[in-house]
Each structure stands twice: as C-alpha cells, then as structure tokens.
Amino acid sequence: MYKEISNQVLPSFIKLTSVEVGKHLYWKIGSYNLHGQVFIVSWLVIFVLLLVSFIGTRKLARIPSNLQNFMEFILEFLQDIAKNQIGEHEYRSWVPYISTLFLFILGSNWAGALIPWKLIVLPEGELAAPTNDINTTVALSLLTSLAYFFAGLSKNGLGYFLRYIEPTPVLLPINILEDFTKPLSLSFRLFGNILADELVVAVFTLLVPILVPLPVMILGLFASSIQALIFSTLSAAYIGEAMEGHGEH
Numbered sequence: 001m002y003k004e005i006s007n008q009v010l011p012s013f014i015k016l017t018s019v020e021v022g023k024h025l026y027w028k029i030g031s032y033n034l035h036g037q038v039f040i041v042s043w044l045v046i047f048v049l050l051l052v053s054f055i056g057t058r059k060l061a062r063i064p065s066n067l068q069n070f071m072e073f074i075l076e077f078l079q080d081i082a083k084n085q086i087g088e089h090e091y092r093s094w095v096p097y098i099s100t101l102f103l104f105i106l107g108s109n110w111a112g113a114l115i116p117w118k119l120i121v122l123p124e125g126e127l128a129a130p131t132n133d134i135n136t137t138v139a140l141s142l143l144t145s146l147a148y149f150f151a152g153l154s155k156n157g158l159g160y161f162l163r164y165i166e167p168t169p170v171l172l173p174i175n176i177l178e179d180f181t182k183p184l185s186l187s188f189r190l191f192g193n194i195l196a197d198e199l200v201v202a203v204f205t206l207l208v209p210i211l212v213p214l215p216v217m218i219l220g221l222f223a224s225s226i227q228a229l230i231f232s233t234l235s236a237a238y239i240g241e242a243m244e245g246h247g248e249h
Contacts, residue, residue, distance in 0.1 A: 025037045025040075027039070035133060035135065037126065037127050037128065038130045038133045038135065038136055040127060041108070041111055041112075041127055041128070041129065041130050042108065042130045042136070044111065045104060045107040045108050045111055045130070046104070048107065049103055049104070049107055053071075055067065056068060056070070056071040057071060074103075075099070078095060078098060078099040078102060078232075079091070079095055081098055081102070081229075081232060081233055081236055082094050082095045082098045082099075082236050084236075085233060085236035085237040085239070085240045086236055086239055086240035086243065087240055087243070090155070090240075090243055091236075094147075094151070094236065094239055097147060097235075098232050098235060098236050101140065101143075101144075101231060101232045101235055102228050102229070102231075102232035104140075105131060105140070105190070105227065105228040105231055105232070106224070106225060106228035108129050108130045108131045108136075109129055109131055109194055109224030109225070109227060109228060110221065110224055110225075111129055111130075112128050112129020112130075112131070112132060112194065112198055112224075113129070113197070113198075113201070113217060113220045113221050113224055114217075114221070128198065129194055129198065131190055131191065131194045131227075132191065132194045132195045132198055133191075134187065134188075134191045136191075137186070137187040137188070137190045137191040138183070138187045140186070140187070140190075140231070141182075141183035141184070141186040141187040142183055144182075144183065144186060144234075144235040144238060144239075145179065145182065145183045147235070147238075147239055148235075148238040148239045148241070148242040149242070151239045151242045151243050152242030152243060155242075155243040156243070160242065163175065164176060182238060186231060186234060186235070189227070189230070189231075190227055190231055193223060193227050194224065194227065197220040197223055197224065198220075200216060200220070201216055201217055201220055204216050
C-alpha cells in the first residue's frame with residue numbers, strides 16, 4: 001500500500017516542481033539560458049530613451065522649445081532626488097546613475113502597461129515588462145549595492161567599514177545583514193508590484209474586456225511611476241548614507 005501511494009504522489013510532486021510562472025523565450029549561449037524576451041523589451045526601452053534624449057538635446061536654444069522644456073524639467077526633477085538624498089556637495093557625480101535607474105525602470109514599467117505585447121507572437125513565451133522578471137530587478141538592486149559600496153569607500157576609504165561597529169560592536173551582525181536586506185527589499189518590491197499589476201490587468205481583461213480594465217491600467221501607470229521613484233530615491237538614499245562620515249565623534 002505504501003508503495004502504491006508513493007507511486008501516485010511522486011509523479012505529482014515532480015510535475016509540481018517543474019511548474020513555471022509564465023513561459024520564457026530562452027536564448028542559449030554556451031551553457032547559459034538567457035531570457036530573450038527581457039532583452040528584447042529592454043533594448044527597445046533603451047533605444048526609445050536614447051532616441052528621445054538625442055532629439056530633445058540636438059538643437060538646444062536659449063528660448064527652449066516644448067520638448068527641451070520637458071527634458072529640462074525631467075533633469076531638474078532627477079537632480080532634486082539626488083541632491084535631497086545624497087547632499088548638495090556630492091550629488092552631481094551621481095545624477096547620471098540615479099537618472100538612468102529612474103528612466104529605465106519607468107520606461108520598462110510603462111512598456112509593460114501600455115504596449116499590447118500579447119499581439120506579438122513568439123516561438124515560446126511572450127513579451128512583457130523587463131521589471132516583471134526577478135532577474136532584472138535583482139541585477140538593478142545589485143548595481144545599487146555596488147554603487148553605495150563604491151561611494152562609501154571612495155569618500156571614507158577603509159574608515160567606511162567603521163559603520164559596521166557603530167554605535168556598538170554588538171550590532172556588527174545586524175549591520176552586515178542590512179547589506180543583504182537592502183538589495184532584497186529593492187528587488188522584490190519592484191518585481192512584486194509590477195507582476196501583480198500585470199496580473200490584475202490580465203484578469204480584468206479576461207473577465208470584462210471592454211471598459212473596466214481602462215481605469216485599472218491608468219492606476220497601473222501611476223503605480224509604475226511610483227515604483228520607479230521609490231527605487232531611485234532609495235538608491236540615492238543608500239549612496240548618501242554610505243558617504244556620511246563615520247567614526248567622527
């Protein structure tokens with residue numbers, strides 16, 4: 001009897017462990033499998049951002065056009081994020097990084113929310129926002145981790161590591177653990193929100209395909225913008241925190 005139960009349960013367990021959330025278009029390079037749909041949409045977002053930047057800054061004028069006004073507004077907005085979180089004296093060198101993070105995440109989120117990717121048929125899987133793939137959000141979070149380590153070491157030298165034993169050496173394990181929780185919280189917050197938004201829109205579209213999904217999509221655009229702002233603001237805050245002086249009492 002035990003053997004019969006095992007024979008029934010084991011195949012079911014094997015099927016359960018092989019289940020994937022969504023199907024992917026894999027590109028095999030050597031021994032690595034890359035998620036092709038993530039690269040396709042990411043390249044499209046990067047191309048659009050570069051194109052808009054080129055067109056908007058091609059002919060700068062003292063009396064700016066509408067597009068130049070828009071570009072200057074975006075730049076001032078992103079400069080304010082960096083200045084408020086990093087500090088007035090150190091923020092300028094970090095504006096390109098914070099701006100790139102914000103614009104890429106915003107472009108990726110909006111690409112997933114606005115473009116009807118399901119109309120494009122792939123051999124396997126389907127196109128979607130790059131940020132609904134955990135690999136993308138983890139990569140962005142690890143970039144921020146490397147950035148704030150670099151910022152702290154370049155500003156404070158080896159004295160940066162004094163932060164791990166302040167205000168007391170008893171907190172050393174917690175301070176070390178914090179360096180792991182920061183990228184985890186950044187990556188899972190962005191991934192979870194974007195994936196949940198796309199799932200909600202998909203469910204509403206299946207149930208009531210005409211008018212009801214529209215307000216949900218508008219709400220999704222707003223939430224996508226907030227997620228880009230949160231990610232870039234927290235990244236700037238972590239960099240600013242790493243650049244603070246330590247051990248100065």
